[in-house]
Amino acid sequence: MLTRIMNSAIAQAVVRRLGQVVVVMLGVTFMTFALMNLLPGGAAIALAGPNATQERINQIRLELHLNEPFLVRYWHWLSRAATGNLGNSLSSGQPVSHALASRIPVTVELVILALAVALLLCVPIAILGASRPNGIVDRFATYLSVAGLAMPNFVFGLVLILIFAVRLHWLPALGFVPLSHGIWRNLRTMILPVAALALPLFATFLRVLRADLIDQMYGQDYIVTARSKGLSRRRILTVHALRNSLFSLITLVGLNLGVLMGGTVLIEEIFGVPGVGQAMITAISLQDVTTAEAVVVIIALAVVVTSLLTDLTYAFLDPRVRYGSDSR
Amino acid sequence: MSEGTISAVVGDASEAGPGGTRALLEVSDLRVRFARGDREVQAVKGLSYSLNAGRTLAIIGESGSGKTASARAIMGLLPRTAEASGSVRFEGKEFLGLSDKQMRAHRGPDVAMVFQDPARSLNPTMRVGPQIAEAIRAHDQLSSKQARDRVVELLTRVRLSAPERRFDEYPHQLSGGMRQRVMIAIALACSPKLLIADEATTALDVTTQAQIMNLIRDLKRDLGMAVIMISHDLSLAASYADEIIVMYAGQAVERASTRDLFARVRMPYTEALLDAVPRLDRPPHQELSLVSGRPPDLSVELGGCSFAPRCPAVRDDCRAAAPAFEEHDPGHWWACWHPTGEGT
Numbered sequence: 001m002l003t004r005i006m007n008s009a010i011a012q013a014v015v016r017r018l019g020q021v022v023v024v025m026l027g028v029t030f031m032t033f034a035l036m037n038l039l040p041g042g043a044a045i046a047l048a049g050p051n052a053t054q055e056r057i058n059q060i061r062l063e064l065h066l067n068e069p070f071l072v073r074y075w076h077w078l079s080r081a082a083t084g085n086l087g088n089s090l091s092s093g094q095p096v097s098h099a100l101a102s103r104i105p106v107t108v109e110l111v112i113l114a115l116a117v118a119l120l121l122c123v124p125i126a127i128l129g130a131s132r133p134n135g136i137v138d139r140f141a142t143y144l145s146v147a148g149l150a151m152p153n154f155v156f157g158l159v160l161i162l163i164f165a166v167r168l169h170w171l172p173a174l175g176f177v178p179l180s181h182g183i184w185r186n187l188r189t190m191i192l193p194v195a196a197l198a199l200p201l202f203a204t205f206l207r208v209l210r211a212d213l214i215d216q217m218y219g220q221d222y223i224v225t226a227r228s229k230g231l232s233r234r235r236i237l238t239v240h241a242l243r244n245s246l247f248s249l250i251t252l253v254g255l256n257l258g259v260l261m262g263g264t265v266l267i268e269e270i271f272g273v274p275g276v277g278q279a280m281i282t283a284i285s286l287q288d289v290t291t292a293e294a295v296v297v298i299i300a301l302a303v304v305v306t307s308l309l310t311d312l313t314y315a316f317l318d319p320r321v322r323y324g325s326d327s328r
Numbered sequence: 329m330s331e332g333t334i335s336a337v338v339g340d341a342s343e344a345g346p347g348g349t350r351a352l353l354e355v356s357d358l359r360v361r362f363a364r365g366d367r368e369v370q371a372v373k374g375l376s377y378s379l380n381a382g383r384t385l386a387i388i389g390e391s392g393s394g395k396t397a398s399a400r401a402i403m404g405l406l407p408r409t410a411e412a413s414g415s416v417r418f419e420g421k422e423f424l425g426l427s428d429k430q431m432r433a434h435r436g437p438d439v440a441m442v443f444q445d446p447a448r449s450l451n452p453t454m455r456v457g458p459q460i461a462e463a464i465r466a467h468d469q470l471s472s473k474q475a476r477d478r479v480v481e482l483l484t485r486v487r488l489s490a491p492e493r494r495f496d497e498y499p500h501q502l503s504g505g506m507r508q509r510v511m512i513a514i515a516l517a518c519s520p521k522l523l524i525a526d527e528a529t530t531a532l533d534v535t536t537q538a539q540i541m542n543l544i545r546d547l548k549r550d551l552g553m554a555v556i557m558i559s560h561d562l563s564l565a566a567s568y569a570d571e572i573i574v575m576y577a578g579q580a581v582e583r584a585s586t587r588d589l590f591a592r593v594r595m596p597y598t599e600a601l602l603d604a605v606p607r608l609d610r611p612p613h614q615e616l617s618l619v620s621g622r623p624p625d626l627s628v629e630l631g632g633c634s635f636a637p638r639c640p641a642v643r644d645d646c647r648a649a650a651p652a653f654e655e656h657d658p659g660h661w662w663a664c665w666h667p668t669g670e671g672t
Binding site for chain 2: 318
């Protein structure tokens with residue numbers, strides 16, 4: 001009985017998300033196509049190079065079907081993409097899926113590390129801050145999160161390069177060493193981009209988690225019960241309040257995944273990390289619609305899938321959802 | 329006043345021998361102030377009483393009478409915005425002024441509390457068993473196996489069916505009455521000498537209410553606890569309490585043993601509370617009398633008797649000066665210039 005409720009709730013969530021996937025995919029791919037179409041020049045001019053003749057450009061246009069109307073081209077792309085074929089790159093002629101296959105793990109590593117750093121840092125600092133509201137740690141944490149929210153992450157990235165690469169020579173400013181060359185050599189190249197990407201996330205998480213912890217500690221009856229047992233403040237905060245505050249944190253992670261994915265595009269370009277985001281920038285400059293579309297599809301899919309995962313985590317963590325609820 | 333001398337003589341605590349008749353709890357001139365923005369609200373204005381081991385005291389009053397604030401002040405569980413002064417002595421030891429850390433050792437083994445709303449008083453994300461076990465392990469070094477056995481024993485003691493299974497259930501899987509039994513099990517975890525039941529049955533239906541009150545009464549008898557029951561319900565107090573204090577606007581207005589109080593109510597406010605309770609010996613469909621008006625604004629100091637604006641027997645001198653709360657008859661205190669039943 002209980003498992004049936006659980007299964008149907010999860011099944012419903014999955015079906016709802018799948019419906020969203022279709023709508024989201026149509027929307028973002030069409031927008032990308034339309035925007036790329038508005039760019040001056042065109043793929044053929046970019047591909048032919050600066051000294052190409054008009055005949056050469058026309059020939060490329062013909063080969064790539066660029067003379068056909070915009071909607072027809074979109075329809076062609078869409079009907080092929082629906083079968084799983086993302087087409088060939090307009091710039092290299094290679095299948096897009098080949099070019100991106102090696103880039104996906106790089107971006108995944110970047111995103112996971114940034115998320116992990118933001119979460120691992122925000123939880124203890126929020127706990128310390130909430131244990132003494134308006135104390136030294138709490139005020140420092142508040143300044144830090146305001147600064148983190150105010151500064152765009154690419155600016156912060158450039159500051160990091162200036163300090164740690166240009167001045168101190170501790171870390172490389174650019175470039176990437178894959179995981180297969182050793183975890184430490186890989187991490188050395190990832191530290192700065194991960195830091196730049198994690199800062200705004202950390203700031204957002206810290207702000208909300210701290211506020212929620214304080215709200216739990218001073219507004220909830222079950223905290224008074226916990227105090228009446230003679231428990232230490234530390235235990236009340238880390239066991240009772242944190243458990244309940246984690247729900248808002250998980251919601252927040254889900255909401256910020258899109259921001260995080262979008263952030264990788266600029267950060268990869270700045271730090272020379274060969275992920276899908278960098279491929280996106282290159283594709284836009286070459287007006288390579290198929291590659292750009294493929295990246296958009298990958299990012300959109302990742303956002304939808306991960307937000308489904310956060311929904312499921314939420315359901316898994318909250319016993320009221322997990323067992324079917326009779327209260328609230 | 330005798331309360332004043334008790335709190336003044338510090339040596340008194342150590343001199344009283346074991347097994348003596350010294351009170352378990354002595355509260356004198358307890359005051360609780362709440363900061364509300366730039367205003368200050370006096371929730372409790374000089375409450376004094378003492379309670380012996382094994383006895384049940386009921387503190388009765390409307391919402392906002394200061395009954396809950398006075399009870400939470402004993403355990404140091406007031407919100408951050410509140411400040412308590414006066415004296416709360418437990419077995420001779422002064423509780424007010426202890427740090428939260430020092431107070432922790434007393435919460436559980438000395439004083440425990442059951443709260444009004446069992447739906448909100450348990451952590452919704454934690455299983456029931458661990459919530460009771462942590463109350464034990466905060467004070468006793470027990471292995472998790474020993475703690476589990478003790479929890480099951482406690483759940484049996486509060487007459488919860490299938491205690492082994494309840495251990496692993498979440499609060500939302502239990503009914504209101506079952507949750508309140510869990511709350512009582514938490515309170516009993518370290519065998520407290522004093523149990524404070526703060527409106528413990530208000531959120532429950534009448535049948536469950538009686539079950540919970542009988543449970544508290546039986547546990548009190550078996551374990552030799554003293555009980556303070558905070559309630560708005562005089563008839564409930566009549567069935568379970570040895571002594572009753574009626575509070576109004578942060579002050580005690582009448583105090584007597586349950587028998588003396590119901591034999592002869594002296595304070596018009598207590599009488600009004602009694603009249604507001606439906607009774608079977610009255611003709612049906614008769615309109616219940618209500619205590620008209622509303623409790624005074626506690627941030628404003630009134631000149632005369634605080635109940636004067638609502639009192640049916642008010643006279644001119646009631647508004648001029650506040651009557652003192654004194655022992656007019658042996659064992660019967662009240663604060664009224666013109667007590668009821670005084671030959672008029």
